[in-house]
Amino acid sequence: MLDAIPLEDKVDYLRGKDPQGPHQCTFYAFNTEVALSAYGEERAVFPAFSQAVEACRRYERLFSRTLPHSDVSRLNAAGGAAVAIADETYELLQGSLRYCEQSLGWFDITVGALTSLWDFQRGVMADADELRERLGLVDWRRVELGGEPGARTARLGMPGAMVDVGGTAKGWIADRLGELLRDCGVMHFIINLGGNVVVGGGKPDGSPFAVGIRNPRDTSKILGAVNLTDGSVVTSGLYERCFEINGKRYCHILDPRTGMPIQTDVESATVVAAKSFDCDGFSTTLCALGIEGGIEFAKSRPEIAVAIFVDGQNRLFYSTQ
Numbered sequence: 001m002l003d004a005i006p007l008e009d010k011v012d013y014l015r016g017k018d019p020q021g022p023h024q025c026t027f028y029a030f031n032t033e034v035a036l037s038a039y040g041e042e043r044a045v046f047p048a049f050s051q052a053v054e055a056c057r058r059y060e061r062l063f064s065r066t067l068p069h070s071d072v073s074r075l076n077a078a079g080g081a082a083v084a085i086a087d088e089t090y091e092l093l094q095g096s097l098r099y100c101e102q103s104l105g106w107f108d109i110t111v112g113a114l115t116s117l118w119d120f121q122r123g124v125m126a127d128a129d130e131l132r133e134r135l136g137l138v139d140w141r142r143v144e145l146g147g148e149p150g151a152r153t154a155r156l157g158m159p160g161a162m163v164d165v166g167g168t169a170k171g172w173i174a175d176r177l178g179e180l181l182r183d184c185g186v187m188h189f190i191i192n193l194g195g196n197v198v199v200g201g202g203k204p205d206g207s208p209f210a211v212g213i214r215n216p217r218d219t220s221k222i223l224g225a226v227n228l229t230d231g232s233v234v235t236s237g238l239y240e241r242c243f244e245i246n247g248k249r250y251c252h253i254l255d256p257r258t259g260m261p262i263q264t265d266v267e268s269a270t271v272v273a274a275k276s277f278d279c280d281g282f283s284t285t286l287c288a289l290g291i292e293g294g295i296e297f298a299k300s301r302p303e304i305a306v307a308i309f310v311d312g313q314n315r316l317f318y319s320t321q
Contacts, residue, residue: 011053013046020204022190025049029056030170032194038181039188039204048184052177059176062089063169065112065162071154072163076112080159082146090152093145096168099281100140104297106288107281108256110156112164113137117259120252123243131259137161138256170196171234171280178276195235198276202229216267216310223314226272231305234279236287237268253287262288265311269294272306295319 014024016039023045025036036052038045062085064070068077071089085093096109113134117126142157156163174196181189181200188201190209199209211233212222219239226233241252242261250261269286271279282304286294291309298307298319307319 035192037190038186044185048181048186059173075154076162082153082155085152085154092172103285106285108140110138110161111256112162114259120241168280171276174198174276196276197233199228231274232276232279235270236283264290268310270308273303278303291317
């Protein structure tokens, strides 16, 4: 979720101890830690890191759901009127609507009208009457995009509707960061944007990067790893934000049709694809469909190279093309 946070100026740069090892950069954005690791000459890598930090600051100011002057916040507060948005916001919204269309009804970026009623950090359930009143505000088809490059607009066809791009924005941003590093001449890198991992070029010795899959029962450990030279790995876990009341667990992924947390046999779904945007855009649907339905869905999407599901007993299930 792209909530408002103080935009931290602190950025940690770490030069590789081994001349052949990676340089690193870590900073805080999008309510999470961003970690960049890249091989190459310092004179190329560190300016690229600096540009990546500045890009993230810009994207946060555009996409945050709660920073009052962001494109998304202004759109949500416009009461159904059209608002001017940046080309980047237009591209993110346009792509996000495509995932809504392909999700079989399980993913909807206008679910923000419902998610705002839940507090998964404090364990507060939404009021049932308020949920019913707001269900009519959830319909991605009522998001209208227009204009030309440099003069884009967006409009919510229902006053009171709210867009929340927390389910897709990190994937879109991670892809942009990968493009930025390549444009700066950095060809071997790994980006970790709060769990959205993008790798490029593998390691200079030709070996792939290893991206771990967390153990839902103990997130300090991993169940396995994905070896990847180019592409993205994203894991969506129900364990990340949830609470229990009277022995029943409520997770942060909501059914857009009811406003209630999904019921599924999936503890986490890991998606491997060329684009992090695709990983993010499909991961919610895979979790909601359950293991059997998720495997069939993954097989139907050529963008998904591999989908890996973990169930409540820490068993792994795979879907490949």
